[in-house]
Amino acid sequence: MRGLSSKHYTIGMAGHIDHGKTTLTKALTGVDTDRLKEEKERQISIELGYAPLKMDDGSLLSIIDVPGHERFIRQMIAGVSGIDLVILVVAADEGVMPQTKEHLEIVKFLQIQKGIIAITKKDKVEDDLLDLVREEIMDELEGSVFHHAPVVFLDSTKNIGIDDLKETLLGQLEDIQHKQESGDFRLPIDQVFTIKGQGTVVRGTIMEGMVHTDDELQILPSGIPVKARQLQVHNKMVDKAKAGQRVAVNLPNISAEDINRGDVLVLSQTYETTDTIDVSLKFIKKLQYPIKQRSVLKVHIGTAEVMGKIIFFDRNEYQDSNEEVLCQLRLEEEVTAKRGDKFIVRRPTPVETVGGGWVIQAKGSKYKFGEDTIRTLQKVKEGSPEERVTQAFSKNKLLESKDLQEETGLTKMELDSLLEVGKLIKIKDKFYTGSENVKATLHQVTSYIHAFHEANPLKAGVAKAEILSNFSNSVPKNLVEHVLQSLQDDGKIMRDESLLYDASFEPHYPxxxxxxxxxxxxxxxxxxxxxxxxxxxxxxxxxxxxxxxxxxxxxxxxxxxxxxxxxxxxxxxxxxxxxxxxxxxxxxxxxxxxxxxxxxxxxxxxxxxxxxxxxxxxxxxxxxxxxxx
The missing domain is CATH 1.10.10 (Arc Repressor Mutant, subunit A)
Structure with a gap:
């Protein structure tokens, strides 16, 4: 598969109960994802099932078999949140069913752009009727991401069509924008368990960034510091894992009871926790009942599931208008979120998926009802130059002028204005970074030097090369060097040959x-x-x-x-x-x-x-x- 061998993608297997998702996953990967006793007995998937799919070129994909039954839609949303492409499984003898449609709504709201239609159980339908089956299914999928998706007919039990599906999969993945390996590491946790003799393990799909063995990490929103003792990708020990990969992280010295599905494992302090998010929200076409002001909704963001109230600023209720709504979600618990994150909202009773959208501002405030607030939120949604720059640097901490303009759509004059007010920092006459990145890196570097002094009070200082090596996986070298030079210029750290030390530090006996x-x-x-x-x-x-x-x-x-x-x-x-x-x-x-x-x-x-x-x-x-x- 051209160009994919060094990248990692997560494929979701969605569809109605008993349409053959788990059987198809097993035919593709050789792995039976129904691992719980009750799943075997009831022949339905309750928890998320995961399986590696090794392609002919050696690349490894992660297949997530998400539960199809309505009662398990919560687990399905947790699985879909990290997916790059969805294989929609539809049984030839039943066609598009209610749960299939709900899965389609979720895929739409999470803005998953690529899909394949796998029509299973072709042996249940006469061959000369298969074209009719295709037409009926495509009619049902009109207006969805699957309307122009490729179609593959399968009989998973007899291994018919499996090679065709793999080939189709390769073609679709080539056009997918890959997750950001260079961003700050973020892993929404969807499974937590304990292994005897090893301790606590968390599992999830890396949304962005990269993690290495022995990285010092943090669990949000609790803020508990942890260390990645071991990493596994599909049961194989690895030294590092990248965006798009399904990974298990062994965390010593913490109980599984202190971690919940929905928590997020992060590397840096870039990410914030919040209980008030400003959002752009769209609802499904036909609601059973209107959504009223301050209605209680279940919010699914990443792998978190929290209760919250919807706050409208331009209406007191929403009924079928199919328009985008700028509003706010006030949550009962804090979540980890940033601008651009996708989410789903469901009504707790009667249970139904009612809409979804994206976060336009992770830390909202209390606003007055009225058009002034809507205009303000519209500006936030469109993004000021500063906000667009901040968003660009959340993916890559350093960018050249050309790349920054391409990423933000800003002119050179607009970038120069941000430079003048200190929101944009130029490094080595070639690179740009945001002032918040400099601030965060400065905090990380000074904290590292202070921690080094505390752990090694007899040593005169820490080698510059050691500092650069420590941050090599999370912060560009040029940015660290810029911060170190700034600290020296300000007299906050001193240099003795190759050693750097805090200006107020004197070596002493511990x-x-x-x-x-x-x-x-x-x-x-x-x-x-x-x-x-x-x-x-x-x-x-x-x-x-x-x-x-x-x-x-x-x-x-x-x-x-x-x-x-x-x-x-x-x-x-x-x-x-x-x-x-x-x-x-x-x-x-x-x-x-x-x-x-x-x-x-x-x-x-x-x-x-x-x-x-x-x-x-x-x-x-x-x-x-x-x-x-």
Whole structure:
């Protein structure tokens, strides 16, 4: 499949109950997605089923078999939220059924643009009637994304039409815009479970960005920090997972009870939580009952399902007008959302899907009823230059001028205006980024440096290369370098050769090891010019190896000790005292015998001592005699 081998797509298998979605999924992938006992007994899918589909070119697609029964529409919406293409399964002997139509509405509201019609159970209909079946189904699908979709006839139990479906699938995927791998990582969670011996695992489809093993993450809306200990894509261990992939993330040190379906796993602080969203909303053509002001609706966004009230600003109720409505959803619980996110609304009783749309502003406020508010929301929907720039940089943190203009539709003059007011930042005369991106990166970088100092109080600073490496997966190098230079220019961080450190930081003993480290230093000073091996002091003080190594580097860097040889350290004060003593007695030159007599050193310490004086340029050797420098 040309160009798809490095990309990842999620395919939804939707349709009415008992039209053969699970059987078709198994024919395509070899995986039976009905995994629960009650699903086997009742022969219906209750939970989302997932299966990998390996294509001929080696690329791997994720097939989601979403439940078709009306009672399980909630799980279906959770599955569809990450889907790139839908295979609509329609049984040849039954045609388009009520649940099929509801699935179609959901696909429309989530703005999934590509679809394939899989007409299953062709063996149930005479061959000469198949064209009639196709026509009847296409008539029912008129006006939907499937009206011009390719059609494939199948008999999944006999493997008839499966190859045709795969070939059709390849052709459709080539035109799909791929999810943003370069954006900030976001994984709406649709499954949470515990594996014995491993701990908590969450699963979902990555909406944007990328995640790596050992990434420090956050669960929203709770804000709980977590770490990605292991990643799996379709039961295979991987080091990283990208947008569009179905991934399982092992999260240590957190209970499954602390995570819910609908929570979102994120990498950065770009994402916000909110309980008030301004939206552009469309309703289905024929509502059973009008939607009244402040009606309670069930809102499905990402994989979250929350109750909320609809707030109109230009009417007191909505009945069949088929127009877009700018309004607000006030939710009972916070969700993670940003501009552009799609959602579905359902009436809780009588249960029905009533509409869907997209978020025009993730953090809404309370507005007055009237046309002024509608005009304001219309401007928000259309997006000011600043909002369009913000949206562009939510996908890519750095853009060249040409790409930024293409992404936002703004002129160079409009971009220059944003530069003047500080909403747009230019980097290295080539790239642009938003002020919020700079602000967020500055916060991340300073937090990282502070955390490094806290974890490594003995070290003078953190290497610039280490900072760049740490953010290489989430922030462009040029942006990090820009922020580091800005912090240096403002005097907030200092540089010592390759090390960077907070301007207010001074290396110091960690409080928990201070007394033992002082014991080591006292021991070195007490033993004068005949110290024991440095590791021995550490063992006697009960210092772990890491802390002892850090202490050694600290003492040398702070010029508190010299390295007498590779195993022994000697106090700088002791060296200075001994040199003063020798200069007083031998003001012109030194010989080994004289130093040995004066300081009482054995050859074991005498030779390293003299070589140290040469190395630190206190003495200069000529044959067997040394002179003071």
């Amino acid at each position: 409080p928990s090891w201070k007394k033992r480290m002082e014991q080591v230093v006292s021991g070195i000073e007490g033993d004068g010019l005949t110290p024991k091996p440095f590791e021995q002091y550490g063992r006697e003080a009960g210092l772990p190896d890491k802390e002892l190594r850090d202490l050694q580097h600290y003492l040398i860097r702070q010029e508190k000790v010299y390295e007498l040889d590779e195993k022994h350290l000697v106090s700088v004060k002791i060296i200075e005292s001994s040199v003063s003593r020798l200069k007083k007695k031998y003001p012109q030159e030194l010989e080994l015998s004289a130093v040995k007599e004066e300081l009482g050193l054995s050859r074991k310490y005498l030779i390293p001592y003299m070589e140290l004086l040469d190395a630190i340029q206190i003495t200069k050797r000529e044959d067997s005699v040394r002179y003071w420098v």
